[in-house]
Amino acid sequence: MVENKCEDRKACGNCEISSNCSTVERKDHERKRLQEKLFHIKRKVMVMSGKGGVGKSTVATNLAASLALRGYQVGIIDADLHGPDVPRMLGIEGQRLISSGNGVEPVEVFPGFKAVSMALLGQEPDKAIVWRGPLKHSAIKQFLGGMNWGDLDFLFVDLPPGTGDEPLSVSQLMEEVDGTVIVTTPQDVALLDARKAVSFSKQINIPVLGIVENMSGMACPHCGEKIDLFKIGGGEKAAKELGVPFLGRIPIDPGVVLSCDAGEPFVSEPNPSVAKTAFAQVVQNLLEGLAWSEKEAARPE
Ligand code: ADP
Numbered sequence: 001m002v003e004n005k006c007e008d009r010k011a012c013g014n015c016e017i018s019s020n021c022s023t024v025e026r027k028d029h030e031r032k033r034l035q036e037k038l039f040h041i042k043r044k045v046m047v048m049s050g051k052g053g054v055g056k057s058t059v060a061t062n063l064a065a066s067l068a069l070r071g072y073q074v075g076i077i078d079a080d081l082h083g084p085d086v087p088r089m090l091g092i093e094g095q096r097l098i099s100s101g102n103g104v105e106p107v108e109v110f111p112g113f114k115a116v117s118m119a120l121l122g123q124e125p126d127k128a129i130v131w132r133g134p135l136k137h138s139a140i141k142q143f144l145g146g147m148n149w150g151d152l153d154f155l156f157v158d159l160p161p162g163t164g165d166e167p168l169s170v171s172q173l174m175e176e177v178d179g180t181v182i183v184t185t186p187q188d189v190a191l192l193d194a195r196k197a198v199s200f201s202k203q204i205n206i207p208v209l210g211i212v213e214n215m216s217g218m219a220c221p222h223c224g225e226k227i228d229l230f231k232i233g234g235g236e237k238a239a240k241e242l243g244v245p246f247l248g249r250i251p252i253d254p255g256v257v258l259s260c261d262a263g264e265p266f267v268s269e270p271n272p273s274v275a276k277t278a279f280a281q282v283v284q285n286l287l288e289g290l291a292w293s294e295k296e297a298a299r300p301e
Helices: 009-014 023-039 056-069 086-090 133-145 165-174 188-203 234-242 254-262 274-289
Strands: 041-049 074-078 098-100 103-105 107-110 113-117 152-158 179-184 208-214 246-250
Touching: 023 041, 023 133, 041 056, 041 165, 041 188, 056 074, 056 086, 056 107, 056 113, 056 152, 056 179, 056 208, 056 274, 074 086, 074 133, 086 113, 086 254, 133 165, 179 188, 179 234, 188 208, 188 234, 208 234, 208 274, 234 246, 246 274
Parallel strands: 041 152, 041 179, 074 113, 074 152, 179 208, 208 246
Antiparallel strands: 098 103, 107 113
16 A cells, blocks of 8 residues: 655645745645645556657557556556657547546546546647647646546556656656656667666666567568567567566567557457467566565456
């Protein structure tokens, strides 16, 4: 059980930020409101990658969906403010965040699974966000403290590639992050950048829950022969070298692309496949890494 760090929860819940508040009071209200929201979230996981296009959002949305399908209460923040793909991948594109008495309501993907993203604010989809660090920090603060997340077992944060403003803001605002999941593809160029994500995590004292090697081999659709398009095993080797856990390999599967584009999490596909089993293994390893009790980790899908 997560410890209550907010000493003034009741007062915080009863007070409102008003135009009469001084800057100091406003900041204090915001801090308490953030603590109050975070108090109700058991596990917080940042999903990172060194490079774009390695399948970070795909892995983040599918890990989150997988846990929600197992019956956990799950939220996902799309902190890739410049390229928010989560709504498209979860089939909630075109929906809007709505204010309620308790903050802004995240969009429900399906019961037990909620999401928030810049792409749900009603802006023109093709318009670029031109923001510097402080504005991004405010947006992330709003996604954490201004939302009515309710009680969550897991909150995933899908970060943009690299180690810039966004991961730093998330780690500072959340105060206690359970860990990072680092997604990479197996080739050397991607691994070079994944190593930087591991180093970033270590420098800001956030445990690395593990590396996921995505797009790791594929079966030829014609003859079934295995092709290692981007090589294989690099993620596992890097994990060993860096002394961090390896969460598993996910092969290239055209079904993943189709489900992403269709807005259906791949893990909710009814048909069994090698990639689906691979996702289940990554989830299992993640739960074990989070020191989730054996009973919880063994809960059926
Ligand atoms: P990132 O968040 O790292 O930029 P995305 O998650 O947006 O990457 O994925 C980029 C593209 O790769 C998407 O079209 C997605 O469907 C596809 N993709 C990701 N993982 C796989 C996979 N294992 N097999 C096939 N396609 C994948």
